[in-house]
Amino acid sequence: MAVLPPGYSIRRIEPRDYEEVVETLKVLTVVGDVTRAKFEETVEFWNNSTVKAGNAEIRAYNPHVIVNAEGRVVATGTVLIERKIIRNCGLVGHVEDIAVAKDQQGKQLGLLLIQYLTRLAHEAGCYKVILDCDEKNVGFYEKCGYRRCGVEMDHRL
Amino acid sequence: MAVLPPGYSIRRIEPRDYEEVVETLKVLTVVGDVTRAKFEETVEFWNNSTVKAGNAEIRAYNPHVIVNAEGRVVATGTVLIERKIIRNCGLVGHVEDIAVAKDQQGKQLGLLLIQYLTRLAHEAGCYKVILDCDEKNVGFYEKCGYRRCGVEMDHRL
Incomplete structure (x- = not known):
């Protein structure tokens, strides 16, 4: 069973994580010119976005970090939670931007x-959690309990 | 070039579309026990959910219907619009639940x-629009201007 190394922990992203989150995301793709102000504004927007889940309001955006024993990201x-009509006005979790x-x-x-975000989404009431990945990462996500179920397609200008 | 049949039009979902939208969605999957009250609450939630896009607030959820000449759905x-940190705090459109x-x-x-929702998302500022589909529908989405870019994976309890 996988466990975090001693001293490591998982928590929600905070505005003070600016430099370290931006640096970590560069592993994934182009981050671009994200200033501290834009980062903080985004985190504030994420924190204030909610989804109606039954009688409760839960957070739509659930951005997290793992920090090491020194507190470094x-x-x-x-995981973004979406409310639908299908599946009895069901919720779906979209896992995004893992770096x-x-x-x-x-x-x-x-x-x-992945396991943490997947559990968070299910506990929030999601009937399924989905993610898109490269063909080469399918085996990794299978180890995380996911299974192949479709094709991702994109449209860019 | 594809055009709507005479008298048909595209507009946002409204609370009064309850019965016809639920009926249309049954083509896609299990809709379940969606009462009129739950439908209306969902549409109200969708209408009030916004995303920060630069200095503007745009709608996060953009549920639409095509109605025929008699006004029937x-x-x-x-298309759900997500705000990220990557790509200069970029926006991504997620096309969902086409029926x-x-x-x-x-x-x-x-x-x-699809073309309408894709254009709406790009005009709102999305750098890309994505969707997940069955392998058998890839050709259809290619006609809509999409290209295969990855694998969709899911996790269900």
Whole structure:
């Protein structure tokens, strides 16, 4: 069973994580010119976005980080919760933007973060949690308990 | 070029569309016990959910219907707009829950709805629009201007 290394923990992203989250996300793709103000505004927007789940209001955006024993951000990822009409006005979790710092590979941080976000989404009431990945990462996500179910397609201008 | 049949139009979902939208969605999957009250509450929640896009607030949920010349709902679909940190705090559109009434197939309503939602998302500022589909529908979405870019995976309890 995978467990976090001693001293590591998982928590929601906070505005003070600006530099370390931006640095961690660069492993994944182009981050671009994200200023501290834009980052903080985004985190504030995420914190204030809710979804109606039965009689409760839950958070739509659930961005998290894993921090190491020194409190440094070493991984990040999120799950966005969507409300539908189908499946009895069901909720679906979308796992997005999983990134692990290059010097932290091999510690199962990606697996632990996926499992954490997946559980969070199910406990919030999601009937399913989905994610899109490259063909080469299918085996990794299968280890996280996911199974192949469709094709992702995109449209760019 | 695909155009809507005479008298048909595309507009946002309204609370009064309850019965016809629920009926149309049954083509897609299990809708379940969605009462009028739950439907109306969901539409109200969708209408009030916003995303920060630069200095503007845009709608996060963009559920639409195509109605025929008699005003009956004959197709439905939505695009959810997500705010990220990557790509300069970029926006991504998620096209979801496209359904066309069985007796309306062959009129290119699915294609027209996808093109409409895709354009709406790009005009709102999305750098890409994505969707997940079955392998057998890849050719259809390619006609809509999409290309295969990854694998969809899911996790269910």
